[in-house]
Amino acid sequence: MSDSNSHSSGDRGGSEAPHPQAGTRTYSEVRRGEQRSDNEGIHMKANWSETKNPYLPDLATVIGVIDETPNIKSFRVVLNDEEKMKRFSFEPGQVGQLSIFGVGESTFVINSPPTRMEYLQFSVMKAGEATAALHDLSVGDQIGVRAPLGNWFPYQEMKGRNILFVGGGIGLAPLRTLILFMLDTRKDYGDITIIYGARSHADLCYKEDIEAWGKSNDVELILTVDANSPGPPIREGFVPTVLNEVAPKPDNKVAITCGPPIMIKYVLQNLAQLGFNDEDVITTLEARMKCGIGLCGRCNIGSRFICKDGPVFSLAELKRLKFEI
Amino acid sequence: MKTSAYLKKGKEKDLIDALDTKARLQGHVIVPCLDGDTVTFKPAEPGCTPCFSRPAVSPPKGVIYPQSETLFSFKFKKDPEDARRTLIDLNDAIEAPDTIIFGARPCDARGIAIIDRAFSQTDTPDPYYLARREKTTIITLTCPEPSTGCFCTRVGCGPAEKSDSDVMMTEIEDGYLFEALTDKGQAILKNPVLEDGTAHEARAKEVQGAAHERMVKEVGETDTRPVDPELFHSQAFWEKAAERCLGCGACTYLCPTCYCFNITDEQVVDKGERIRSWDACMFHHFTLEASGHNPRAAKALRLKNRIGHKFVYYGEKYDGIIACSGCGRCIRGCPVSMEISSIVAALKEGTKT
């Protein structure tokens, strides 16, 4: 076999790969490198800039910083190479690696939709070294971007169906790209329901979006916060509990969920109780990642890599992989 | 065109020197050498003592996939048009000198073949690895006898396995027969230190056959049984198997097929490098997330992943191939003598350890 990467992203969403691919090299080509003259290996010696070196980030400039919550900021970035930025395309749900040179890289979903390409937006929760450094960025600062990476939400297959989003905390980020995409292509989809919760009012992300969705007739928005949060009166309770209270019917519905692992775990259980098929429940996973190309060995679930074959998985796939959240 | 050549015993160093002279300008010859009482692959420098009588403690994978390497360097500079802005220069030049690995074992060569697939059969091939890989010639020594922990024939490799090397070198009574297996190998055979080998081909073939038979007798034929899926997912099995594991990286760093890595940045004042370095899936921190969550916090889960990668996951991607060459280094090098061969045998049996 020449290419093992017949991963699920290939049959999902877009009809072609979202980024230029270097020619696939078979094992036998490498093994029999000796059958070529030394000069034929010349592209190996060359400076692998452009897109051929999968580890080399594109330089980009921060053009906007938004304080979402006390520990989450969103960054709007554009690639410095104007041509590249113009050519850049991705699918909703794909991720990118952001570099602070000297500190390192970290993986984030592109949470702006592919229908709005003035910039790429990433949201960063402060947790470790790289995210702390990202939080120090201001407009005009230079970062590195390796994107897009991974697979995406099967939005083609969702056409004509009702959609239920269930998000918690910064887990709204990957849902946001798909929500905005669906709103921009609204006629393709049925009812859209969003259940979103956070610990407190202050911890709700994307407040502008939330306000807009709350007023819009295109979506039904259900917000919830943990008990005793000061702010306007909205539902109180954990997302999985609220999901049960709302009790959406699985009629022609696809559920997409993302949030802290413990929330996802209970949301998946509750969706099953509500009668959703495993194939119609989609989540997007996080893991410690380094290479972003399915090689470094950190984020695998069995033979699949979250960075490359994921991050988007259906519950059915996760069960086949015997993955437990 | 020569397909075989002969070298008298005692002239090993002459050949190594001759090969080195040819490659000297650009690269080097890597040979198993005695360092104290440890055998490791090192550049054949004057004063090094080649040792072919037992397998090196560590494999030669570092020649193609070094323990650490620079992916690119970066340099910060002031934007001449706006002093408040800092610009960044990136440089990802790749260096790959001509290199000869002299005296690898068939399991070493198989290890490299296994890593080849991971780094090349993908839509994002690894330029650093491929550059070095193409510049490397592998001269493999037929394994004279099994060492403690060896189990190559059980995983489809063997002491005289030729499929992963450029030259096969077989010790016969008074010398060595060199067989070219590739074009790169034929270039080696042109070296004037080597004599014609035709007269020794038959004897070498006998030696290779005998070596294979001895190993099969010692450790058994290729075990084609699949891993028992139920046992593979049994937590109790892995907890027992990993009980004495210390969670160090000896097994992975000594393994000819392990290739997990880390990427880290190093910066001094206004410049720095992004480094790729070996990492080990047996380390607790390998999968530790910034949030504190760790999907493989228990050593049982880490051992399952390591063995799973070699005997289940790799094969799911690459035609059922086992990502283990049976070299036994992880067994010999383990501070608590963990035996991957027994664990895998138990998994295939479907019995508990």
Added chain:
Amino acid sequence: MNIEKLKEIVRTVLPSVDVVIGYKKGLDALHPVPCFVTSPDEIDALVLNPACTHNLAAYLPSLKKKTAVVVKGCESRTVVQLVQEGLIKRENVVVIGVPCQGVLSARKVLNAINHQPVVEAAFENDAVIVKTRKAETRLALNDVASDKCLTCQYPTPVLSDHLAGEQVESKVDEQAAYQDIRQFDAQSLEERRAYWLKEFDRCIRCYACRNACPMCVCRESCIAETRDPHWMSQKATLNEKMMFHMIHAIHLAGRCTECGECERACPMGIPVAKLKKKINMEMKELFGYEPGISIDDKPPMYTFKVEEEKIEEHKIR
């Protein structure tokens, strides 16, 4: 080393603990392995001989169970030190002491038999008889014992709830305990530097030395990997390797019980225990302190006094 006596003790102790850590047959006769006995039918698999080298006390800090552990003299010091530092609780550990005449260095044995696979080994009082496919070799224990055993001061465990065998007296005069280090120290600084650079060059940063060390308890916060503090890079350079080993050694000042696990665990044969012993020698001379002797002691580096009463230099001034 009396295996029958040991089994008898384990039979008595097992009902009162969750697990007994001892040794069982392993890879070959030179490599028995740690085993975790939880039921009486596993007791017969226990072995005890000079090839039983692992410091089983290393498992204690991470085992959250009531544990009985088989220890020799140096390893009993580890238990004492772990209790002293609050890393384990005395009441959770049952110490089964084994008086010890010295253990093998598998490396020395393999060198002596030309690295032939070992088929069998028999142990006599002062010798080991090793059988390979090609030959049978009788090796004097003294010639193939671990370096640590050649100067051992505590062949009988300093702490034990049960003792499997008769007390053993040290064969080495206290004055000679650090003779090997003094001899090494007699070389010039340049010679010693060259020696260590050559040795550390082989280091593959697998951290077997660290993980096998029962007193290395930083684990995930080890500076070898942390980015905060970011003292070391992941570059495989000699400087970085040297830096790690120096920090490892310094971290063990006044804590190392000289069990030699760091050196035994090293797959590359780097004599890392020598560094720790050197520091122990300095600690003894400076503070009159030996780690792992009494539970009520405090390692000198755990406290700070302006006038350290035991530091001899005050007297010099």
